[in-house]
Amino acid sequence: MILADQEKNVYLRLIKYAAPYKWIIGLSMVASLGVSGCDAVIAYLVKPFVDELIVAGNLGMAKLIPFLVIALASIKGFSRYVQAYNIRTAGQLAIQDIRNEVFGHSINLSMRFFSKNSSASLMSKILNDVNVMQAALADVLVTLLRESVTMLALTGYAFYADWKMALMAFIAVPAAVLPAAAVGKKIKIFSRRGQAAMGDVTGVLEQSFSGIKVIKAFATEPQEEQKFIRSNANFFTLIRKTFRYSAATAPIMEIMTSFGVALVLWYGLGRVAAEEITKGELFSILAAILLMYSPLKRLTKVNNTIQKAIGAAERVFQVLDTQADIVDAPNAIALPRSQGYVSFENVGFAYDDDLVLRDFSVTAKPGEVVALVGPSGAGKSTFIGLLNRFYDPQHGQILIDGYDIRTLTQKSLHANLALVDQETFLFNDSLMNNIRYGQLDADFSAVEAAARQAYADEFISQLPDGYETMVGDRGVRLSGGQRQRICIARAILRDAPILLLDEATSALDTESEAMVQQALGNLMTNRTTFVIAHRLSTIMYADRILVLDEGAVVESGSHNELLQQGGLYKRLYDTQFEDHSL
Template sequence: MKPTLIRILGYFKPYWKLLVISAICSTIVGAMDGAFAYLVKPMLERIFAEKDSGIFILVPLGIITLFAVRGITRFTYDTSIKLAGQKAIQDIRNDMFASNVRLDMAFYNRNSTGELMSRMTNDISAMQEGIANIVTGLFRDVVSACSLLGTLFYLNWKLALVSFVALPLTAYPAQLIGKKIKNASGRSLNLMGGITAILQETFSGIRVIKAFGLETLIINRFKNANLNYLQQMRKFIKYESLATPVSEAILSFGIAGVVYFGGSQVMAGRMTAPGFFAFIVALAMISKPVNKLQGSYNVLQRSAGAAERVFQTLDQSRAITDKPNAVDMNRASGLVEFKNVSFSYGEEPILQNVSIKATSNQMIALVGPSGGGKTTLVSLLPRFYDVTDGAIFIDGHDIRDITLNSLVSQVALVDQETTLFHDSIANNIRYGKPDATIEEVTEAATAAYAHDFISQLPAGYDTSIGDRGIRLSGGQRQRICIARALLRNAPILILDEATSALDTESEQMVQRALDNLMVNRTTFVIAHRLSTVLHADKIIVLEKGRVVESGTHNDLLANNSLYSRLHSLQFKERDTDEMVYTQ
């Protein structure tokens, strides 16, 4: 836990001025507790022994002044330390989000979206609670406890020793319970991650759930996950609730000793009654900051479990990085070569010795049975993953020798899954070029055959399209994605099943937009519909991760091999569908 705590405190370093202010104010607040306990004895002596009536005028004024100064300093302390804590949490959240976004695609293959969302929300919230509790009470309670402890030893060091003889005995159970709190907190956060994953999957797939009548199944699944979380939280609640009673039970022996030995000294005349009462007041006052420190330790243990999960994500190393001598690449001419490329996600190979060469402005079609490795192959080009063996070249440069920023600027992607954001249409198109003017956005939308339907919307280009573009049709969403790719103006284009999910009318409109997009670009097209790639400059047939055929449409038909069989099967199905429709 120590390295984790040190890392958390490291985030406070930029805000040291706020910490200094809070430390000064907390010292004043804590010192006042000791001063109040210290003044009890002389005040009682002047009242009861000396019969000083003037004290009744001074004491109320002193109390008002004391609490006024205490209130001002406590307000300053709380606001400065809480602000520092919020800024530290903001930095942690920013670092975690940036770290997640920059991690490789392989990381997202290993972790569910719900789990990542849980770490960004639930785990950081648990950290925030711990930091808020710790930093707001640490200085004040430590200073207050030390101030009162000094007062106790000043009043009667023997009684002080008696009162604290039981204090070391609380350390072991506190540590033991704290460890159990930390473990229970970590497990509960893991289970909350599972709940978040179910929520994410449910709300994103609600159409399928409704269509198949899966509401009861999903509800029961959620109830079971929620029950598991409750059972784990029971353990957490039990351990957290147990900490204070155990500590107080042990400390009661020290308090009993003080009452016995202190009372004996008063009766023996070795201690005055006001002195003993002042000691009891100080002892009672010190229990509050000590209990708060005990509570802060438990909260620290709880937040430590969350912090470890957060830092575990922050410490994820990115496998795909720039080489030390990587170079920035200017706009490529579009010459692309896959040379003996092999790739595997684990032990099972996905691609084996694939070699493809595309000259500038060529259209390369990748076809073949599902699972052949087509999408994986084009994912290697922008280095979503790195090749296991072989190399990929753009204009003769190994892409691993090019900086990632300049590499991704060479590639534009339009895939089957139209990824749009809950933002305006203009801004969704601008993701292709964030600094684009509205004139450039409009020009790209016009070339993508999207300008007409955009202009008919209530707010035009400023229309918010809703979550994942839910307010638009499939063809409209795809044309916005094409406009985004047009605006990017990259020399290399990847089309991954860009029209497979569209109806015939939408497909024709989108295909015209794609024709505009492919002009003067080297294009890799993945298609199951062979009718869309008949005019490709080269068709690559992939099967089980290998190139089994290569050539033009007419060449491959003449081979009477896999491509020919796929072509015959698809066109036979089309002819059958047309016959059924005409009947």
């Protein structure tokens, strides 16, 4: 089983995860000696069994055989148990470390990575691909240890008993191993494609369950079912090819090794006829060779498993080898509690090639409310992403209290920012834990005070479990207005001096919006606030309104000043309120 250098490196990298558990693996290796030793003893005992018992009729030996069989079976069984239990434990511990590392690494990657990789693909790698790798670190190690030692012991005995016949048996080994290795390479290719297809299956599942309300509302269950069936069928088509090649391995080994056995029989029977060896010696050597082929066949199957594991490991290691775009500078400093000065100076930014923001400049003073409006795609949400340092600009700089945010630690930067997003994401946890998500050490009184300021305490107190109520996946058990007020309570408890509101009321009805606006008023007190909104009625109170178009500030001023200018803001305003009057 010859692996290419790249494959060797992948597998050796995989094996390194088992290194911390070398003592458990060592115990398993010791136990494997018991398994292999019993097989070698069985091959050795064939000679006296045939010569003394069958040929000579030694009945005294016959009385010992049942006890010998039980003793060997007991030793081999106990050794196999100790070996399998310990090696699988070590394999599972290593896989646990890999899964933890992959998740920990991926969650710390930059937003650009997540914009280019679907969550379903990442889930598939962390769950499905790592499960495939588990076989390599558990079952493969079990088989490699046991069968390799067994094969060495039996080979050693075969050469000790009669090196000529043993050498004849080995002629078939290369002829069997080479095609098996070629089959293994095919298995790796289709296994990797199959794992990618499983990522697509996971994607359909994730989207279907996340979007179940939309599916139910539009009665598209049959459509989604067919989408899943097609995705599942594609996975089956690829995985069936791995079955086809896996199934070919055993017949290849059977056919090729039969030539070795036939050659040994032909030569051995001739030597028995010439009385050069006894019948017992022939059968003893033949037993050793047959027993030696069995672990060889299992080792060939192990190669198939290794190839599957390498295909999965390559996908997983792609994630681990991806470096974050946004990292702390080597000499990054911790930003103390900000006074609230924020400045964008000639910022230029593009996600790919086309600039989303161009020569963008804006300054906000402590406690000032700055609103950003404009058509879709004007760069409003990009502004929020850049201030959070989800991305770095290609040109210009962003300053907080005079510090370029690229010189600050990300932890201290985000400690000074509170984001209330239009998505109103809540975790499938209690209301208490969702509110204090950004301030985990907050006590109940602080959580309750924040909820009161966010006008959430009233509806929370009416729930049977109060603050311990589980909100469901993405907060599905709450209304849109309730979810938004929980998010606002979370931001209030965060107590950051700079507040970012990204379409915080875009999906609310009039009654909910009025209550949320009151909550936002409490949140914005004494904070530098940036507000993004399509509804111009929600930002009339802003100290300054910036009108963006094609990534640049085209107008700036108060609500009344902008209406008097009669530019883009006036057109947006007239369009909205004409629609509203209709």
